[in-house]
Amino acid sequence: MTTPKAATAPYSPAQLGTQILIGWSGSDPGTGRGTAFLLTYSLGDGPDGPEAGERAMRTALERSGLHVGGETLDASDLPNLPVKLLVQAGQAVLTLPHFTAQYTVPQEWLDVARSEGRVHGMFATRPWPAAVPGQPVGEELLRSFVGDPEVIRTSAHCLMPVRSLG
Template sequence: MTSQTAETAQTPVEQSHLGTISVIAWSGENIDDGRDMAFLLAYSLGDGTAGPEAGERAVRLLLEQTGLPVGAGITDASRSKEPISLLVESGSASLTMPSLRVQSLVPEEWIAAALRRKQVHFIFTTRPWPEGKPGVPVEAEALKAFVADEDVLAASAHCVIPVTTLRK
């Protein structure tokens, strides 16, 4: 009789395959209660060293290792396998998760919604979005079309992240 053993070491995320990771923040009405919700979308531009397909796989691996299931509804980041945090301070949001730290300037209305709710709805899609380049304004309709696309939604992890601040 032979037995197989599971590999215990996790495959590391190939950082160069991720490419440029960008984030976009916006606030809008939450369909559940009609109040403003702060949203944060993370995505790759698909410009990693091994191309967009490898970038999708690298993002998926990063999400799996963090404990954020892709295509499985909204989870609570405080219950993920690995720590995920969001610091909101001085007009910016700093997202920290294993193998990734992203900082973004965010609008005042986003900050107000995030602080009121004490959480942010975070979406990280495995689908690349080369049109969403950092520093280039994104039209609201283009963002809405990307975020509402069924393929993008199915290829995304959704979670709520508690907001932390430096204020006491």
């Protein structure tokens, strides 16, 4: 039995650089239903550069059980998948073995996430240095990144159930 090289490749969490979480809502292109999305990406500012960060992100995601470039996983069907989303008090908290982030979500996102009961997570391996913390990300800039076929192909995708404390 062989193991994919990326899953066993050594990496340092520092190589990932600054990791960011951003959310938006819209229509699912496949179903037309409202969908809440969460995007996780790196700025590519790790000490070994963006290429090493991209390889490290791929390794971290695969070690988390996500499939880069593969099918969209449904975390509801995979209770041992270490990818968890907690939505509470206007915050989305995403936890993976290599990453925990909290994001203040817009009310529209919150309404869609609660109504659908799940969120589509997109975990980009490709760095996105243009979308820095503290600066607004316009709809056009977001659409150009998340709609880029190469970004889609090199990302992991996972439907995550919306969980809360109450």
